[in-house]
Amino acid sequence: MSMDILGNLGEFIGALGVVFSLLLVARQMRLGHEQTRRNTRSVRAATFNSMVENSIRLLEHVFRDSELADFVARAAEDPDRLDAGERLRWDSYMTAGFRHFSNLLYQRETGAMEEKMWESYRRSFKDHLRNEGWVRWYLANPHLFDERLADEVRCILRELANEGVPHAVKWKADGGRVGFRAVV
Numbered sequence: 767m768s769m770d771i772l773g774n775l776g777e778f779i780g781a782l783g784v785v786f787s788l789l790l791v792a793r794q795m796r797l798g799h800e801q802t803r804r805n806t807r808s809v810r811a812a813t814f815n816s817m818v819e820n821s822i823r824l825l826e827h828v829f830r831d832s833e834l835a836d837f838v839a840r841a842a843e844d845p846d847r848l849d850a851g852e853r854l855r856w857d858s859y860m861t862a863g864f865r866h867f868s869n870l871l872y873q874r875e876t877g878a879m880e881e882k883m884w885e886s887y888r889r890s891f892k893d894h895l896r897n898e899g900w901v902r903w904y905l906a907n908p909h910l911f912d913e914r915l916a917d918e919v920r921c922i923l924r925e926l927a928n929e930g931v932p933h934a935v936k937w938k939a940d941g942g943r944v945g946f947r948a949v950v
Contacts, residue, residue, distance in 0.1 A: 923942070
């Protein structure tokens, strides 16, 4: 064999090695992408489970304890009639509720929650904001939460005002303030 033949054979074997290496890298990339998709689904499922557990924990005491259920109904109806201890209890309950919705909003924004799931939680949030006691409490305490929640509350209150919900109509007529921003 001449040196030219050996050189050509070496180039051919080297080219086959490069092609084989590229195929191997492509396969590894595809497997990595599939694993990432599986991991993403797993994280979303775990996040969803955690959100449901948090929702249940927040509600569980109300549906298990009739005294607490009566208190929450009374506080939501007329929070001005609460004594100091009841006021603290109401503030704690409301802080937990709004923190929960703030967390759900964050999960949606980060992509951990699918849009359809957020829509169902948003409907629940909107139902809570149909209650004047909830709105009054939040409007007195928006500084406890981030601006994303304020934006969502503002948006829902606009919707409720357009639906003719009296306390939302009044809120809008009074300038529509949540935090430092008015309705745009």
